[in-house]
Amino acid sequence: MAILVNGDTRVIIQGATGKQGKYHTLKLLEYHVRVVGGVTPGREGAQVHGVPVYGTVAQAMKETPVDASMIVVPPAGVLAAALDAIENRVPLVVVITEFVPLHDALKIRGMARKTGVRIIGPNTIGVISPGKSKVGIMPGFIYGEGPVGVISRSGTLTHEIASNLTCRGIGQSTCVCIGGDMVKGTDFVDVLELFRADPETEKVILIGEIGGAGEELAARYLREHPYPKKVIAFIAGATAPPEKRMGHAGAMISAGFGTADSKIRSLKEAGVTVVESLDEVIRQCR
């Protein structure tokens, strides 16, 4: 089982011929991901590590069914690439690229909601179902197979939590990095809903951070729809000063909204085990 991606997932890589694209095509192949094509307009006919490159998503889909796309094009090209994938109804589109303009992200999110295409990101390391498949840029070997689901806004905190679990013999069903930007395709609530129905997932770790309202919305969802699995949460940024932007475009407290306190309080009220240290997250999974 697991969610979003598994061993059968057929993946295309939009931007496969770029430097990052080539590197991560290789990393996906090494992880035994079913990479069925690359897409770069104007580069049709090329090959990247033996993977055929197409000019458009439609061309790729003429040759092979596609279950997911990973977008690694530069920021200015993300909107066109995402719309290409959405118009061709690729069910899952993972936008790795950082610094996607806000107004492009708004359009992508809007189009995805209209068509039912699921977008993960932008500004994400992607999704991995350890031992099965990944549509992302995470080093696969620090993730291990097992019963814990992970949802995080931050890429490196996903690495941190997953590798800490793995090193202590606790595996993960699927790790989903929803991305560090304010406007993104998939929110905490969407992923909680998927983990609810996944028999392989026994516990869920939710890694939030200051800014935005995603954690508060997750708390509301958990309160209103009693959840059958233990949820453990950590909120990063309790010591960050207000009104300063901490790297992530989404991580800014403004006018008292989105503070660590507000998130911790609402998650606790929803019955979530909220911990104050990263190591406590691991202890709570034992």
Add this chain to the structure above:
Amino acid sequence: MKLYEYEGKALLAKTGISVPKGGVVAGPTEAAVVAAELGYPVVLKSQVLRGSRGKAGGIRFAADGNALVREAEALLTLSIGGERVEKLLIEERLTVARELYAGITLDPLTLLPQLMISPSGGMDIETVAHSTPGKLYRLPLDPLDLPGLPRVIDLVLMAGLQGEEMLRVAGTVQNLIRAYFRYEAITVEINPLIIDAQGRVLAADAKLEIDDSALGRVKETAAFVRTEYLLDPLEAEAKAGEIAYVRMGGGNVGLVSGGAGLGMASMDMISVHGGAPANFLDLGGNATRERTAAALRIVLKTPGVEGILINLFGGINNCESMAKGIAQVLDALHPPQAIVVKMRGHSQDEGWAILEARQIPIVKFGTTEEAVLLLMEKLKERGVRGSGHTG
């Protein structure tokens, strides 16, 4: 990028929004020329990007030339929220009949831009939202299906306007929506939006923030230069190297991290274990050897830093190049500070070998918290203060 009022007004004017007559100046002589053209009385407005200008005495009035020079000189020596006033906007003084509020910002709940109108202009809009939420009229803006004039008119009617005035305000709001999308703004705000004694609808103030990721294609902002509000030279150095760095002041533990979330969590763990973070630093994607070295140099220069936690993952970056960057700085500077590195991911063995050759303690399989504890222990061994900070 936050815009100065005069820049924001120039952009709004291009979409058809009326703004008071005026000009921006850098000195009293220039101010007198602009004021003479406008005719007295005039208002002098300090141009700053942060802080509440009104409360800090940053807005003055002048009825004649003598008063103008006096007030201009006074304002140009002012600092508002740590920011020096270097420019003034000299404008015609308006006779206010009514003050409204109009703004668009991203709603964190729906992740859609939201238009807000209030008949209580001139007040802090967060205060209005808190104390009289019924006086704030909201409309979500779907970027794929923007509201037409009738929807905007509905909202303006709800805010209690009528007749000609209502139509003029609705037109202004329609233009504000256009401005938000045309300039790829994160926030646009007119507070107050004024109806003057002659029935004119004018943007008496303008707060715009443009998405940094879109600046390259919003041509209207190309001429806007920013250096002045980076008061901290280290923050300026980091910005030049495109490294996200924020100084905390008073901290003793420096931080180099890859990823904003990991950076914030590392600061939290430093605080939990009795240290005081001296800075936030996120190398972001593309942590090459050079950028890693530049980041470490900045943290080494951060005043008060006695120990440094380097917390990196080889994900989009690889450990070998990051380790080379660290080694380059260590070999060149032989820094006296205690350093602990936690690093794993792509090419980790190669990265570890480079650091081990330099006797740097490495946390290979342990957690961030274990790395923090190791660093705190090293600081204690050196007899360095280790507690008593709340961060």
